[in-house]
Amino acid sequence: MWDYSEKxxxxxxxxxxxxxxxxxxxxxxAGSLACGDSLKIYLKIQNGxxxxxxxxxxxxxxxxxxxxxxxxxxxxxxxxxxxxxTNQDIADQLGGLPPEKxxxxxxxxxxxxxxxxxxDNMIDLDDLxxxxxVEKIVCTCFGVTENMIWDAIKHNGLKxxxxxxxxxxxxxxxxxxxxxxxDIIDTYYxxxxxxxxxxxxxxxxxxxxxxxxIETQISPELRKDGxxxxxxxxxxxxxxxxxxxxxxxxxxxxxxxKSFVEMTLRETVDKNILVIEVS
Amino acid sequence: xxxxxxDNNATTKVAPEVLDAMMPYFKEEYANPSSIYDFAxxxxxxxxxxxxxxxxxxxxxxxxxxxxxxxxxESANTAIRGVLNMNKNKRHIITSKVEHPxxxxxxxxxxKEGYKVDYIGVNSNxxxxxxxxxxxxxxxxxxxxxxxxxxxTGVIFPIEKISEMIKSKNKETKFFVDGVQVAGKIPIDVxxxxxxxxxxxxHKFHAPKGIGALYVNSKTLVTPLxxxxxxxxxxxxxxxNVPYIVGMAKAAELAIDSLKYExxxxxxxxxxxxxxxxxxxxxxRLNTAIANRVPNTTNIGFEYIEGELILLHLSDLGIxxxxxxxxxxxxxxxxxxxxxxxxxxxxxxxxxxxxxxxYTTEREIDYVLDVLPGxxxxxxxxxxxxxxLANLKRLRNL
Numbered sequence: 001m002w003d004y005s006e007k008x009x010x011x012x013x014x015x016x017x018x019x020x021x022x023x024x025x026x027x028x029x030a031g032s033l034a035c036g037d038s039l040k041i042y043l044k045i046q047n048g049x050x051x052x053x054x055x056x057x058x059x060x061x062x063x064x065x066x067x068x069x070x071x072x073x074x075x076x077x078x079x080x081x082x083x084x085x086t087n088q089d090i091a092d093q094l095g096g097l098p099p100e101k102x103x104x105x106x107x108x109x110x111x112x113x114x115x116x117x118x119x120d121n122m123i124d125l126d127d128l129x130x131x132x133x134v135e136k137i138v139c140t141c142f143g144v145t146e147n148m149i150w151d152a153i154k155h156n157g158l159k160x161x162x163x164x165x166x167x168x169x170x171x172x173x174x175x176x177x178x179x180x181x182x183d184i185i186d187t188y189y190x191x192x193x194x195x196x197x198x199x200x201x202x203x204x205x206x207x208x209x210x211x212x213x214i215e216t217q218i219s220p221e222l223r224k225d226g227x228x229x230x231x232x233x234x235x236x237x238x239x240x241x242x243x244x245x246x247x248x249x250x251x252x253x254x255x256x257x258k259s260f261v262e263m264t265l266r267e268t269v270d271k272n273i274l275v276i277e278v279s
Numbered sequence: 280x281x282x283x284x285x286d287n288n289a290t291t292k293v294a295p296e297v298l299d300a301m302m303p304y305f306k307e308e309y310a311n312p313s314s315i316y317d318f319a320x321x322x323x324x325x326x327x328x329x330x331x332x333x334x335x336x337x338x339x340x341x342x343x344x345x346x347x348x349x350x351x352x353e354s355a356n357t358a359i360r361g362v363l364n365m366n367k368n369k370r371h372i373i374t375s376k377v378e379h380p381x382x383x384x385x386x387x388x389x390x391k392e393g394y395k396v397d398y399i400g401v402n403s404n405x406x407x408x409x410x411x412x413x414x415x416x417x418x419x420x421x422x423x424x425x426x427x428x429x430x431x432t433g434v435i436f437p438i439e440k441i442s443e444m445i446k447s448k449n450k451e452t453k454f455f456v457d458g459v460q461v462a463g464k465i466p467i468d469v470x471x472x473x474x475x476x477x478x479x480x481x482h483k484f485h486a487p488k489g490i491g492a493l494y495v496n497s498k499t500l501v502t503p504l505x506x507x508x509x510x511x512x513x514x515x516x517x518x519x520n521v522p523y524i525v526g527m528a529k530a531a532e533l534a535i536d537s538l539k540y541e542x543x544x545x546x547x548x549x550x551x552x553x554x555x556x557x558x559x560x561x562x563x564r565l566n567t568a569i570a571n572r573v574p575n576t577t578n579i580g581f582e583y584i585e586g587e588l589i590l591l592h593l594s595d596l597g598i599x600x601x602x603x604x605x606x607x608x609x610x611x612x613x614x615x616x617x618x619x620x621x622x623x624x625x626x627x628x629x630x631x632x633x634x635x636x637x638y639t640t641e642r643e644i645d646y647v648l649d650v651l652p653g654x655x656x657x658x659x660x661x662x663x664x665x666x667x668l669a670n671l672k673r674l675r676n677l
Contacts, residue, residue, distance in 0.1 A: 018661045019661075031666070033583075036613060037585065037628075038663055054663055056662060056663035057662070058583060058584065058628075058662050059585050059588070060480040060587035060588055061587055061588055172612070173612045
């Protein structure tokens with residue numbers, strides 16, 4: 001017996017936006033038949049705004065409710081806004097989910113993430129598209145990857161293996177991967193602690209360090225793809241940079257900036273750093 | 280909205296006659312049956328008579344072979360631990376892959392304690408692999424433990440045949456049968472079936488929760504699980520739960536009287552429900568063979584949809600059933616029973632168990648048959664596997 005909220009019950013009884021969109025601009029999937037739940041989400045995107053969303057779900061009451069409310073949450077929003085939605089947002093909108101059912105909201109988040117990734121890839125005509133990295137699977141029973149676990153810890157502040165299982169299903173079947181999951185948790189919090197304990201730098205040291213990281217860690221990577229980066233200025237937490245070569249004008253450049261340049265600087269120098277591109 | 284209760288393998292309603300029989304032992308006859316004054320006579324005799332009733336219920340040769348316990352799990356734990364403790368030199372146990380968790384989890388614990396446990400598999404009909412079982416019996420086998428019928432599928436195992444097999448290979452091996460799912464559904468005869476120990480649970484046959492019994496034949500020695508007073512001939516300490524013991528005995532008498540009804544009328548309603556669903560719902564499949572089942576149970580898989588959602592929609596209409604789906608239980612694995620049977624992934628998560636009782640009416644079955652196809656249709660329409668469903672529909676309609 002689950003204590004589902006009124007909202008969850010309303011959504012599995014009367015799911016909104018069920019079905020598929022024939023000429024969808026983005027389609028995302030998560031889960032599988034073998035796992036016991038799966039979700040397909042279809043998006044219509046015009047001028048950067050999600051104008052329509054539909055879903056098909058194979059799963060329990062909370063899986064249907066999570067998918068249904070997700071479509072309501074994203075219709076009318078810009079792609080940038082939609083990208084910020086986390087599984088916790090989905091659960092919150094539903095008035096909460098039982099802990100064992102949090103993986104249903106995670107599935108909604110994953111399908112949405114998958115759709116947006118496909119959308120980004122579709123409009124990217126550049127050959128620079130990254131090779132899809134084969135991810136390391138931690139839980140073979142449910143096909144849960146290291147990144148999925150990492151994301152779940154990050155977005156929900158999970159601390160125990162049991163919580164990970166509730167959110168991602170990992171470790172819920174044979175349990176062989178529980179040790180690995182514990183390792184990931186330990187690594188995550190060790191890393192977080194290290195980030196929080198980054199040494200206080202004087203302004204001069206800080207400039208030197210940022211420049212050093214860009215030259216030794218970031219620039220070489222970009223050069224491999226035929227691009228490059230130069231540091232233009234540092235203004236408080238803002239790091240102004242200029243992309244060059246193949247990177248300039250690349251439609252994926254904002255991704256490069258945010259997920260690679262900014263992340264690297266945050267990890268090595270200061271977690272508040274904002275990277276801004278100037279032309 | 281009236282309640283349609285089709286989950287009688289999970290628990291049953293207390294029969295009104297049972298409650299009536301119990302009431303005096305809450306109100307007036309509250310004496311401890313071990314006390315010596317006259318006031319205790321009635322409660323003492325009530326327990327004595329109840330023991331005879333349970334003896335008759337399972338056809339034991341003497342009421343001394345009946346131990347009252349608190350539930351089916353306690354009966355199983357007493358039987359298994361009890362036998363192993365009395366045969367310390369034997370370290371091997373045989374059981375099935377589809378036993379109830381109360382037994383399976385105990386065997387997993389015993390494995391950690393150094394016992395070797397063989398888990399016998401089942402075929403896609405849910406029937407036990409007898410050849411594998413026979414082969415597994417050795418000089419070192421202390422115990423064979425097989426359920427009489429499976430709680431999820433209702434499939435009855437050939438207990439008599441297994442008993443013969445055991446006795447012909449190792450006379451010292453004891454045979455424990457978890458009889459929880461057959462009590463009140465089919466006749467039990469521990470002597471004819473060659474059973475050494477048999478556990479039952481009151482609430483599965485219209486007695487209340489919190490009372491069970493264990494049959495231990497006179498040739499089998501067990502140690503008590505609960506140590507203390509002299510009750511139950513030293514096999515189970517604790518003051519007798521008089522009202523519940525009386526209630527279970529009354530329930531056993533009623534069950535004996537209604538066995539014929541179970542085997543004819545309850546079976547007819549079950550068959551009507553089952554064949555009705557299979558006929559009207561194209562993405563349904565019977566997860567077992569038709570024969571060799573307790574008369575009240577059917578397990579049906581609905582393909583490409585998920586069981587909890589079916590149960591929630593049924594519940595909205597007052598219909599109670601249960602599911603082998605992972606989502607229902609909170610565990611993440613689908614039913615170990617259906618997996619052992621290799622039920623395909625397309626159906627395993629959408630498997631529903633309906634279990635009837637003698638209180639189930641024809642009108643209730645008609646109502647379920649009336650509303651279920653619509654529910655399945657509605658849930659199927661939101662499934663991402665529309666193509667597969669369309670193919671299935673074409674195939675089944677040929």
